[in-house]
Amino acid sequence: MIQIFVTGGTFDKEYNFVTGQLYFQDSNLPEMLERGRCTLDVNVRTLMMVDSLEITDLDRENIAHNCRGTGTKQILITHGTDTMVKTAEYLAKADIRGKTIVLTGAMIPYAFGSSSDGFFNLGSALAFVQALPAGVYIAMNGRYFTWDGVQKNRSTGYFEAVSPEQ
Amino acid sequence: MIQIFVTGGTFDKEYNFVTGQLYFQDSNLPEMLERGRCTLDVNVRTLMMVDSLEITDLDRENIAHNCRGTGTKQILITHGTDTMVKTAEYLAKADIRGKTIVLTGAMIPYAFGSSSDGFFNLGSALAFVQALPAGVYIAMNGRYFTWDGVQKNRSTGYFEAVSPEQ
Amino acid sequence: MIQIFVTGGTFDKEYNFVTGQLYFQDSNLPEMLERGRCTLDVNVRTLMMVDSLEITDLDRENIAHNCRGTGTKQILITHGTDTMVKTAEYLAKADIRGKTIVLTGAMIPYAFGSSSDGFFNLGSALAFVQALPAGVYIAMNGRYFTWDGVQKNRSTGYFEAVSPEQ
């Protein structure tokens, strides 16, 4: 079984046509899994629905707590891209043993249709969480990165490999 | 580097609005990789553009020949779903050593927009080809199957695990 | 009140992912009206769900009968493009007095997403049926044509103005 934890991020943002603002409603995950004709044994649980710039270490401890608590060894987390690396680092240091944890997200909301990268990212993250050994990873741009070997380039929006800190 | 071989299939079918028939134009792969914001080193080569019901063993030998010839060890093949398992079997027995070959496709054409599973399947297939050991696999429905452990259920359109033939 | 009669056509075709064939399910009209945020008083009634090449004069008499029977003077008919002109002619000669009847359709199914012209055509047809005087019209390609001043160019798929027959 694969446990999916939803935390929000651009991935799940919607457009409020009255205010013109982006906001969160329910996660698009169930619809996406159906559209992907996914037959994996998946459990989706929404932990929070926030912009990742607002995620605090208390929120991260909540995520870590849920990762420890779930019975499965395969965990996928949807997360805003701005602090995705920070949360990955937190989880890597949070004493969660023997589990493959993959964080993914999107640069363009899934609800914005044919321009969004979210559906592609979900497909790759689900595959990586099944195929990679225990550890904490980020799956973006078709690639996977170990938690300490990646940074988000804030001017381009792409994730890049970096040498792990010594 | 990941080598992508395009063979056609529903994945790349388009709708001809004059005749009302489905047909093949250029592959959607390049556009999909861009939309997925994919930063992998990928080479896309179209070997054929056909419905998989029309693929012959001569075509399969052509695909096998190209798999042997490419310098890379990671090969993704887009293929119609109807005979995907047959081509996978052919490649598994075609004396291609030490390479990870993943076949994927779609049940609904990518060109048909928000109902298609193609973009999701491409994401998962790209991930599996990076993470799985050498062998021949099918990536559909969010899962991967070994070439001899899968069949397509023709009444539902889903791929199912089966026990490898003895 | 505007009466919408649904007869099928490319407008409402869907893709059957098991057989790879186009077919008819329920009409997309209600979803389209909601997406268009339409606040008109509209009644949608499906008379048939067929490819317009299969529409017989018996079917046309059925449509005419319904046009006569409805209490409103504004009638929109969704119809396949291949015989749309023929049905328009039938209705023009069917002794339906004092009503504005607009036929529209699509060259690409609405269900095929961002390539379809159906949503645009629906918007224009709804506008024409409100604004044009009594008569039978075809609304396609952003334009309206009187029933005896139009033909479909079968090689391009566009509707063209022709001089009414003498």
Add this chain to the structure above:
Amino acid sequence: MIQIFVTGGTFDKEYNFVTGQLYFQDSNLPEMLERGRCTLDVNVRTLMMVDSLEITDLDRENIAHNCRGTGTKQILITHGTDTMVKTAEYLAKADIRGKTIVLTGAMIPYAFGSSSDGFFNLGSALAFVQALPAGVYIAMNGRYFTWDGVQKNRSTGYFEAVSPEQ
């Protein structure tokens, strides 16, 4: 010939995936007309690209000036919905004689895909501008309103008929 003046508004907003903000790029009008398979003789000219809350009376005079200057009697203006009624009133009082002017827009950006009302609104506005007598109108929600018989309900986002001011 139909003259289309583009002024921006939600209709043409795009999502900047680096900043997460909505912004304006080139208008989607040309792509929309092509997708709608529109064969009308249309000229598209961008006068400004702004949120309608930022439109000043100086901007409105610019729009009026262009309406007077164009040789055609059919003018369609894409405009943000927040001050669409105000601009319509300005144009109605701006001494533009003998022309049909239709303002339209969208509640959800066209670029946001299958949820947007923009394509439907464009179809209806193009139809109304061909079929209505000289005057200034707003085309939204499938309907047309005279400039002095409409208001935008800011809590629902729908346009509603009101009695013209005495």
